[in-house]
Amino acid sequence: MRSRKTYRLSFSLLLAALVVCFGLNISLGSVSIPFSETFSTLVGGNLENRSWEYIIWNYRIPKAFTAILVGSGLALSGLLMQTLFRNPLAGPFVLGISSGASLGAALLIMGSSLFSGFMAFGLLNDISLAIASSIGSFLVLLGVMVIAAKVKDTMALLIIGLMFGSITAAIVSVLSYFTDAEKLQQFIYWSFGSVGNLSWAQLSILLGIILIGILCSILSIKALNAFLLGEDYARSLGVDLKRSRYLIIMATGLLAGSVTAFAGPIAFIGLAVPHLTRQIISTTDHKILIPAVLVYGAILMLLCDTVAQFPNSASVLPINAITSILGAPVVIWLLVRKRRMIF
Amino acid sequence: MSFKKDEKLRLTLEVADLAIGYKSAVIAKNINFNVSEGELMAIVGINGIGKSTLLRTLGNVQPKLSGSIKIEQRELENYPALKLAAKISLVLTEPIASKNMSVLELIALGRQPYTNWLGSLSKEDRTKIKEAISMLQLEELQHRKCFELSDGQLQRVMIARALAQDTTIILLDEPTTHLDLYHKVKILKLLKSIAHRTKKTIVFTSHEIEMAIQLCDKMVLLDRKNNPFGQPCHLIEQGAFEALFPGDAVSFDASTGSFRIQK
Structure with a gap:
């Protein structure tokens, strides 16, 4: 409600930063392409070097879009969870959604040696991996939703999410103990996270799911704001608690589940971005916060990916490591500076 | 009587x-x-x-x-x-979940039963909010964050919110x-x-x-x-x-x- 002008300014700055980061992300990579050439490809010009054009259109741009979707999706799911669970430390990992995805991936990659018939079909590719981790995260989400209907306390739900995570981690370690080195390596590569392997077709599926997640969040804006007071107050304001909780949990699951399915488990974006956004936009109104975290998440993910690319060298660092290395100090800094995390 | x-x-x-x-x-x-x-x-x-x-x-x-x-x-x-x-509006003993809200934002939440699906405030909503603020003499605190307030001030804010709900x-x-x-x-x-x-x-x-x-x-x-x-x-x-x-x-x-x- 306070001066809309300041928000407009913050949003213009955020959008400008997004454009800059997008440009930076696609002009840097393992192959050095001059910035002017990158730009002329984007506006539709023809390059003399066909391979550069190919790299930009079929590798770098899908990767940049993936980074945007991954960052936005995780950041929004983090915001939703922090509000729903009234806990500043909530994030997509807490509900066990990411663990569910890991379990799905682990079962497919490492379990396939136990159920060798499955391997015969040569199912082990990126798409089957995405499907397996989606199924994993949605099964966990379904479990959480069934329990949410019985347990009224959101703190209990949070702990149940953590327990799901522990169970998953246990199963994954048992699987890795029995599996061979090659499979284990494959699983570890998946768990590094990556935004680089999506085709345009996969990208459009991810976009579709994330748009549904954003739509559910927009429909929940009023309930989310009421939840800031606590559930009893929200009910006294006429909010349908059950319906709103389902809608918000569903949105979280769609966002975090689909991202983890396609890009692997990516840490800290979901937790840190909502807090960083609150640093620059001083409001708790979700009408403002939702678009802000979407843009901020995209910016941060593009930056992390640019760093992970390790410009002009062939090596690509695991993106999960980059987000953790950048994200963990940010969370510590926020805690130290503000003494406590408020949301 | x-x-x-x-x-x-x-x-x-x-x-x-x-x-x-x-x-x-x-x-x-x-x-x-x-x-x-x-x-x-x-x-x-x-x-x-x-x-x-x-x-x-x-x-x-x-x-x-x-x-x-x-x-x-x-x-x-x-x-x-x-x-x-x-x-019916409530002022409960349990602390509010988010103390990061500004006083004005918190009081404005009282208008939720009357606002549209996005929670946009109408002219009437703003009038009611202003009335609640002036009745509880919160004009000087309205842009402060809730975690900056004393217990007594926060209690007044919560009463103002209930009042803005106009029940x-x-x-x-x-x-x-x-x-x-x-x-x-x-x-x-x-x-x-x-x-x-x-x-x-x-x-x-x-x-x-x-x-x-x-x-x-x-x-x-x-x-x-x-x-x-x-x-x-x-x-x-x-x-x-x-x-x-x-x-x-x-x-x-x-x-x-x-x-x-x-x-």
Whole structure:
């Protein structure tokens, strides 16, 4: 409600930063392409070097879009969870959604040696991996939703999410103990996270799911704001608690589940971005916060990916490591500076 | 208590044979009272007798066990959620979930039952918010964050939020705990003036029996038996306060309307 002008300014700055980061992300990579050439490809010009054009259109741009979707999706799911669970430390990992995805991936990659018939079909590719981790995260989400209907306390739900995570981690370690080195390596590569392997077709599926997640969040804006007071107050304001909780949990699951399915488990974006956004936009109104975290998440993910690319060298660092290395100090800094995390 | 005055005031909250508590245990039963518009009523009693439970039951936070609660002649459970949100607003003891809200944002949330699906504030909403802010004298605090406020200030903000919700009835659970004597009196006098000026029914639970006797229009005494109800002066005449506490520590002095410590 306070001066809309300041928000407009913050949003213009955020959008400008997004454009800059997008440009930076696609002009840097393992192959050095001059910035002017990158730009002329984007506006539709023809390059003399066909391979550069190919790299930009079929590798770098899908990767940049993936980074945007991954960052936005995780950041929004983090915001939703922090509000729903009234806990500043909530994030997509807490509900066990990411663990569910890991379990799905682990079962497919490492379990396939136990159920060798499955391997015969040569199912082990990126798409089957995405499907397996989606199924994993949605099964966990379904479990959480069934329990949410019985347990009224959101703190209990949070702990149940953590327990799901522990169970998953246990199963994954048992699987890795029995599996061979090659499979284990494959699983570890998946768990590094990556935004680089999506085709345009996969990208459009991810976009579709994330748009549904954003739509559910927009429909929940009023309930989310009421939840800031606590559930009893929200009910006294006429909010349908059950319906709103389902809608918000569903949105979280769609966002975090689909991202983890396609890009692997990516840490800290979901937790840190909502807090960083609150640093620059001083409001708790979700009408403002939702678009802000979407843009901020995209910016941060593009930056992390640019760093992970390790410009002009062939090596690509695991993106999960980059987000953790950048994200963990940010969370510590926020805690130290503000003494406590408020949301 | 002239008959004419009673006729003029509309009954807003009627409670008959109410039993409250949880499935496993009845906390209090045989509760009967009624309050009209513009009246301030206190619910008093010793610790653990069910004051908060009663208030939360009235506010539809928890279900009643039996009996009836009528809001403007209609049973509480027959109200759809949104309609009820326009009838009853709450000020509870539990801390609000997000202290990062500004005072203005928090008070504006009181308008939720009336706003559109995005929660955009209309001109009327802004007027009501402004009225609530000026009635609670929060003009200077309105851009502060809630974590910067003292307990007394936050309590005023929460009352302003309930006021902005513009309901027939405002229920407050122990609005004066954690406050010093001065601020206790300030809050209670404020509640009284709000009730009389805005014609809202205000019901609160309290341990401040002596203040309630002086300020309230009506009182309910929870005593595990017949829960006497009435105007404070009538309750004194009936000797209702003498039975409120076990007789070994304090006694009630009917002439001054206060409790004395037994030496």
